Amino acid sequence: MSGKSRPVSERTIARLSVYRRLLNVLQAEGATHVFSRQLADLAGRTAPQVRRDLMVLGYAGSSARGYEVGGLIRSLRQFLDHPGGQGVALVGVGNLGKALLTHFAGRRPNLAITAAFDSDPTKANRSINQCRVWPMERLADIIRARDVRVAILAVPPEAAQPVADRLVETGVRGLLNFAPVRLRAPEGVYVEDLDMTVSLEKVAYFARRGGAAAGGMPAS
Amino acid sequence: MSGKSRPVSERTIARLSVYRRLLNVLQAEGATHVFSRQLADLAGRTAPQVRRDLMVLGYAGSSARGYEVGGLIRSLRQFLDHPGGQGVALVGVGNLGKALLTHFAGRRPNLAITAAFDSDPTKANRSINQCRVWPMERLADIIRARDVRVAILAVPPEAAQPVADRLVETGVRGLLNFAPVRLRAPEGVYVEDLDMTVSLEKVAYFARRGGAAAGGMPAS
DNA sequence: TCGTGTGAAGTAGTTCACAGCA
DNA sequence: TGCTGTGAACTACTTCACACGA
Numbered sequence: 062m063s064g065k066s067r068p069v070s071e072r073t074i075a076r077l078s079v080y081r082r083l084l085n086v087l088q089a090e091g092a093t094h095v096f097s098r099q100l101a102d103l104a105g106r107t108a109p110q111v112r113r114d115l116m117v118l119g120y121a122g123s124s125a126r127g128y129e130v131g132g133l134i135r136s137l138r139q140f141l142d143h144p145g146g147q148g149v150a151l152v153g154v155g156n157l158g159k160a161l162l163t164h165f166a167g168r169r170p171n172l173a174i175t176a177a178f179d180s181d182p183t184k185a186n187r188s189i190n191q192c193r194v195w196p197m198e199r200l201a202d203i204i205r206a207r208d209v210r211v212a213i214l215a216v217p218p219e220a221a222q223p224v225a226d227r228l229v230e231t232g233v234r235g236l237l238n239f240a241p242v243r244l245r246a247p248e249g250v251y252v253e254d255l256d257m258t259v260s261l262e263k264v265a266y267f268a269r270r271g272g273a274a275a276g277g278m279p280a281s
Numbered sequence: 282m283s284g285k286s287r288p289v290s291e292r293t294i295a296r297l298s299v300y301r302r303l304l305n306v307l308q309a310e311g312a313t314h315v316f317s318r319q320l321a322d323l324a325g326r327t328a329p330q331v332r333r334d335l336m337v338l339g340y341a342g343s344s345a346r347g348y349e350v351g352g353l354i355r356s357l358r359q360f361l362d363h364p365g366g367q368g369v370a371l372v373g374v375g376n377l378g379k380a381l382l383t384h385f386a387g388r389r390p391n392l393a394i395t396a397a398f399d400s401d402p403t404k405a406n407r408s409i410n411q412c413r414v415w416p417m418e419r420l421a422d423i424i425r426a427r428d429v430r431v432a433i434l435a436v437p438p439e440a441a442q443p444v445a446d447r448l449v450e451t452g453v454r455g456l457l458n459f460a461p462v463r464l465r466a467p468e469g470v471y472v473e474d475l476d477m478t479v480s481l482e483k484v485a486y487f488a489r490r491g492g493a494a495a496g497g498m499p500a501s
Numbered sequence: 502t503c504g505t506g507t508g509a510a511g512t513a514g515t516t517c518a519c520a521g522c523a
Numbered sequence: 524t525g526c527t528g529t530g531a532a533c534t535a536c537t538t539c540a541c542a543c544g545a
Contacts, residue, residue, distance in 0.1 A: 068490070071483060071487070074482070074483050074486050074487070075479050075480075075483050078476075078478070078479040078482040078483065079463070079476070079479060082461065082478070103463070104463060105463050105465075141482060141485075141486055142485075143485065143489055147485050147489075149481065149485075155380070155383075156376055156377075156379045156380035156383055157376075157377070157380035157383075157384070159376045159380075160375065160376035160377035160379075160380050161477070163375070163376055163377075164377070164477060164478075165477075165478070165481070168478065169478070169482075172481060172482065172485055210485075210488050210489070211481070211484055211485050211488050213481070233488075234488040234489070234491070235484040235485060235487060235488025235489075236484065237477075237480055237481055237484045241302065243299070243323070243324060243325050245325075249491045250488075251484060251487035251488050251490075251491075253480055253483060253484050255475070255477070255480055256299070257381070257384060257385075257457075257475070258298070258302070258384075258385070258388065258389070259295050259298040259299060260295075260457055260473055260475055261369065261385070261392060261431070261433070261457055262294070262298040262361060262389075262392065263291060263294050263295050263298065263473060264431055264455040264456065264457045264471060264473050265361075265362075265363065265367055265369075265392055265430075265431050265455060266294050266361055267291070267294070267455060267471035268430050268431050268453075268454040268455025268470075268471050269363055269367075269430070269454070269455075270288070270471075271454070271469045271471075
């Protein structure tokens with residue numbers, strides 16, 4: 062059961078995350094079973110793709126009733142989540158940082174922002190959305206103490222690389238970068254650059270070309 | 282030149298946008314020429330990929346000096362930008378909306394947020410970052426009057442689809458959606474779902490698996 | 502009969518390798 | 524000589540099509 066398998070692509074992981082959210086909605090609506098076709102329609106994908114994605118879970122559906130919603134959610138949790146939960150650090154508590162704190166507050170208890178940092182001393186030592194904001198000097202010890210492995214960068218462009226380096230040095234292995242620069246990180250550290258300017262230029266370009274409704278992969 | 286050609290992929294457009302930003306930096310630093318290899322290193326790509334991407338511009342480099350920076354920037358502008366500029370509407374002026382207004386303020390005069398909307402009457406009729414915030418009732422007439430074709434959705438999940446429908450009805454042809462739902466839009470409307478929860482789950486997953494430094498496509 | 506699971510086929514995207522030019 | 528421009532090879536991803544089982 063999902064213990065050992067060869068690498069799963071980024072796009073599959075992204076889609077599995079979408080399926081899980083859809084399944085949570087279906088479950089809340091009282092559905093107990095779902096067919097690949099339904100999930101595909103909700104996710105804007107094709108049915109064979111959904112089935113292929115779900116294959117990596119090793120969770121079998123039945124041809125009579127499709128997939129059992131509860132079991133599938135459990136299986137996704139086991140596959141996607143870190144057992145026991147994974148804390149996330151946020152660096153940069155400007156408008157975007159605050160928006161992220163709000164966005165992630167209470168949404169996924171298993172993957173929550175557990176510490177925030179800002180270089181502005183007037184922002185430090187306050188709490189936003191039940192999340193304490195620390196001064197940058199505390200970055201290393203807080204992250205080490207809480208065994209944080211994932212961090213979100215919402216800092217100005219020129220600060221992104223130095224902050225990323227510090228984070229990696231303290232043990233962070235995954236970075237979600239909102240600054241409009243491409244981060245360098247050593248082998249073994251996963252970086253996702255989520256560049257809003259690039260996304261907007263893409264939308265503007267395809268808006269002019271009458272691009273079909275895309276529903277592309279979210280970020281990278 | 283670049284007038285008629287067969288469709289260019291989303292990923293190529295995204296990379297061209299990155300190249301342009303890098304070229305602007307290089308130009309500001311005084312560089313007049315650049316080799317595909319340099320650009321590739323800065324963008325975290327391979328040199329042949331950069332050359333192949335630039336092929337769609339129909340802009341020729343020279344084997345002696347590489348590409349002329351100024352000419353390449355002009356060529357990218359001609360290819361990516363709407364002549365005369367393209368206004369963007371923002372719907373939803375919460376923390377995320379404010380962050381976006383700040384992020385895009387003054388950055389690209391050719392693709393700037395020219396109108397913002399919020400359903401909260403206490404937010405309307407104020408200005409944030411020189412951008413006027415209108416009540417939702419004014420959405421259709423402002424967007425039509427300014428010929429806005431691109432919109433950013435920074436609204437709560439349950440409002441995203443209804444707002445998207447209204448935007449499409451008033452003539453918007455490209456949507457950048459930050460709400461964690463998959464938008465439906467008719468043929469000819471380009472939608473990019475930029476799902477931060479999905480991105481974070483992806484980072485958390487690959488952080489555990491020791492994923493190599495990615496530098497993937499930003500969004501979709 | 503109808504949906505899952507999956508090998509095989511097809512398509513899109515990337516890299517290779519080299520001809521051609523300065 | 525060294526870099527661009529690009530056909531060809533390769534790789535990754537998606538879809539097809541069908542065997543199997545309820």
